[in-house]
Amino acid sequence: MEDLNINVVDMHTGGEPLRIIVSGYPTVIGDTILEKRAYVKANLDHLRKFLMFEPRGHFDMFGALPVEPDVAEADAAFLFMHNEGYPTMCGHAVIALGRYCVDQGIVEYKEPETEVKIQCPCGLVKAFVTCKDGCTDTVRFQSVPAFVVETNLMIQLQANHEIKVDISYGGAFYVFVNIDDLDLHYSNIDGLKNACREIKAAVTKQVTISHPDNISLNFIYGVIFTKQCPNEDKILELCIFADQQLDRSPCGSGVTAMMALLHHKGLVSLEKQKTFENPLTHSKFLSKVINTTKCGDKAAVVVEVAGNGYYTGKSTFTSEKKDRLNSGFLLV
Numbered sequence: 001m002e003d004l005n006i007n008v009v010d011m012h013t014g015g016e017p018l019r020i021i022v023s024g025y026p027t028v029i030g031d032t033i034l035e036k037r038a039y040v041k042a043n044l045d046h047l048r049k050f051l052m053f054e055p056r057g058h059f060d061m062f063g064a065l066p067v068e069p070d071v072a073e074a075d076a077a078f079l080f081m082h083n084e085g086y087p088t089m090c091g092h093a094v095i096a097l098g099r100y101c102v103d104q105g106i107v108e109y110k111e112p113e114t115e116v117k118i119q120c121p122c123g124l125v126k127a128f129v130t131c132k133d134g135c136t137d138t139v140r141f142q143s144v145p146a147f148v149v150e151t152n153l154m155i156q157l158q159a160n161h162e163i164k165v166d167i168s169y170g171g172a173f174y175v176f177v178n179i180d181d182l183d184l185h186y187s188n189i190d191g192l193k194n195a196c197r198e199i200k201a202a203v204t205k206q207v208t209i210s211h212p213d214n215i216s217l218n219f220i221y222g223v224i225f226t227k228q229c230p231n232e233d234k235i236l237e238l239c240i241f242a243d244q245q246l247d248r249s250p251c252g253s254g255v256t257a258m259m260a261l262l263h264h265k266g267l268v269s270l271e272k273q274k275t276f277e278n279p280l281t282h283s284k285f286l287s288k289v290i291n292t293t294k295c296g297d298k299a300a301v302v303v304e305v306a307g308n309g310y311y312t313g314k315s316t317f318t319s320e321k322k323d324r325l326n327s328g329f330l331l332v
């Protein structure tokens with residue numbers, strides 16, 4: 001591997017890490033953001049492993065790589081990366097990146113709120129950063145149109161156990177399972193990871209995932225284990241995504257997809273706010289459906305999600321040729 005010197009800023013949103021690459025990456029080639037995503041996958045994947053894997057990262061690390069936007073309205077564009085590859089959307093990242101873009105002067109600071117238009121692989125996402133007394137704070141974002149793929153789909157799990165799932169899109173495709181339909185508790189992470197594997201495999205057999213605009217978006221990104229809290233307007237969401245990665249946040253793109261589902265089922269009206277909580281870290285996002293729209297010929301909604309991202313550090317990552325573990329490894 002070449003001599004590397006990569007500068008990053010680390011943040012977290014609701015406990016979910018975000019490693020923002022600031023400098024030291026080669027130029028990413030491609031006319032569109034999806035071409036750039038394909039380029040890094042084919043040509044620069046060793047750098048994802050270098051920054052996401054141990055000893056510099058860990059199994060559940062998440063990253064954002066700035067690239068040149070290819071739509072005129074965008075203020076910035078980012079590719080995302082995790083333990084398996086390059087996802088199409090990430091809400092927790094957009095919340096942190098909204099602050100980062102204003103703090104870095106990529107967009108001019110404006111009180112009481114600064115709008116930052118971030119191009120993501122799934123499309124243009126608008127972030128609105130609260131700005132007060134010279135400081136950035138809470139971020140709300142409006143994602144790409146979200147739509148429902150299937151509701152009440154019956155799938156067969158290996159243990160002769162049939163369960164009902166929903167599938168919905170919020171910048172990425174998610175399968176939703178009510179955790180009470182499984183004999184599992186949120187604290188049983190290994191059990192949930194096994195269930196996630198089985199659910200993903202069963203759904204992939206039964207359903208063709210298809211986005212009206214681009215085939216690069218056609219894959220199930222994660223499984224979300226949900227629970228409506230009785231007597232409270234709060235929904236628990238635990239997302240397992242990529243290669244069994246566990247989201248510490250309530251999962252911004254998952255919340256977007258879930259709000260599309262709730263709206264479709266008549267369980268939430270426009271502008272009605274819902275709270276989503278990660279059952280392990282107890283971090284929260286607030287969300288509402290703000291409009292109806294279309295995605296191709298599908299009925300869709302525009303969803304807003306709000307949360308807080310915080311800075312945790314800055315690093316320069318270097319390499320040494322004589323280091324046998326230089327290129328990164330994972331112990332699960």
Ligand SMILES: O=C(O)[C@H]1NCC[C@@H]1O
Pocket residue numbers: 016062087089090091092093239241247249250251252253254
């Ligand atoms: O907030 C989100 O949308 C994400 N968090 C990790 C997995 C998803 O990309």
